[in-house]
Amino acid sequence: MADPKGFLKVPERETPARRPVALRLMDWKEVYEQGDTATVRKQAGRCMDCGIPFCHQGCPLGNLIPEWNDLTWRDEGRQAIERLHATNNFPEFTGRLCPAPCESSCVLGINQPPVTIKQVEVSIIDQAFANGWVQPHPPERLTGKTIAVVGSGPAGLAAAQQLTRAGHTVAVYERDDRIGGLLRYGIPDFKMEKKHLESRLAQMTAEGTRFRAGVNIGVDISWNDLKARYDAVIIATGATVPRDLPIPGRDLLGVHFAMDYLVQQNRSGAGDHVSEQIKAEGKHVVVLGGGDTGADCIGTAHRQHALSVTNLAIGKQPPLEREEGQPWPTMPTLFEVSSAHEEGGERVFLASTIEFLSNEAGEVRAIRVAETEYLDGRRVPKAGTEREIPADLVLLALGFTGPDADTLDRQLRVPFDGRGNVERDGSYQTSEAGVFVAGDAGRGQSLIVWAIAEGRAAASAVDRYLEGDTQLPFPVKPTDRSISV
DSSP, X not given: OOOTTHHHHOOXXXXXXXXXXXXXXXXXXXXXXXXXXXXXXHXXXXXXXXXXXXXXXXXXXXXXXHHHHHHHHTTOHHHHHHHHHTTOSOHHHHHHHOOOHHHHTOGGGGTSOOOXXXXXXXXXXXXXXXXXXXXXXXXXXXXXXXXXXXXXXXXXXXXXHHHHHTTOEEEEEESSSSTTTHHHHTSOTTTSOTHHHHHHHHHHHHHTOEEEETOOBTTTBOHHHHXXXXXXXXXXXXXXXXXXXXXXXXXXXXXXXXXHHHHHHHHHHTTOOOTTOOOOBTSEEEEEOOSHHHHHHXXXXXXXXXXXXXXXXXXXXXXXXXXXXXXXXXXXXXXXXXXXXXXXXXXXXXXXXXXXXXXXXXXXXXXXXXXEEEETTEEEEOTTXXXXXXXXXXXXXXXXXXXXXXXIIIIIOOOBOTXXXXXXXXXXXXXXXXXXXXXXXXXXXXXXXXXXXXXXXXXHHHHHHHHSOOOSOOOOOTTOOOTTO
């Protein structure tokens, strides 16, 4: 195990410092300073190597956390990355983007701050890339079977890498002009610079995975034609349909879905010319929605020099500590201050948006809000509390309702469940033989760590379908729900 007395000698939790706000608002680089190796090792040494490591249960991937904590503490980085890669294809993504349900399940967290698992994870993979330890693993033999993966987000990439290494010929189709899906165009650079994505794609290309960007399945190639060309198809298109807010004034100029705004900035950051780009410069920006996407919009608006940024959430402000209904080791809903919130702006809770107000040019000039009250379990605007908030740009970050179902429904006729997700059985297979679904398209909007876990599991199911057996791991079933969710 790591230092047997580490959690006693180092009771404090120390995470990487964020770059000063004034400095990081001048660029789009990641907000965290590079972690100090000695500090990371010391934090890894706090791991108690519990008899029952609940962090395993908290992580949908089943990461072998105590093992690579121990190896990090012993300064055995090469072995640490081997243990980390044994369960996680892309720790450089999860180490930056996952909300770390494993830390909520850490046994040390019962009465002390939990181990900085996420910090240790990202330090392991960054060290591995820096030292050239991340090498391609092409298959020793080819099976002759072909698989199409539709969607190049974390679920699709995980499935593709696993199946390529199993010896299948895998083609990943992406309707955008670059590979990466949400990782490419949904995540701002200040949360994850795209060099990390490029490094992993280079490895996958060297292993034999084929990438087909700019191909919209259902339009450029029909789903039925794709199914006829390949021995198996994996739907990994994500939950891309944004939740709308159908209230008066919704059609005004200046009211946009959050993802439209974020995608344009990511394209601009990649050097593309974006005509009529949605920009926050010199504007009063209001972001509706208190989740990660809303925080991404806030950080982006700050870097675009917004005049003001207001974040509205319809519900109550979460508590600072666990409530009785969310005991350890579940993942609690807590009030968090992300790097974007730290950079400025105002956060308002219990705010119900009633109407978008227009100027003479048909542009949004303000929004009318009221205090939220709870009636019979419903959240409704409280009469007599209405007020206006100036708004030149409104961004709707209200979550996603499911995958784009139009062409899937018309062409493949796969059924959808009551939540609008593609229906699948216990082996990730749809009602169409040889057609599988993984990630948010089948699960609904979820965490990146769940997407990778489902991609790995779907790959195992596809391998078994094609070969009659498989040696690929099957980390989660479609019906699994972690204790942390």
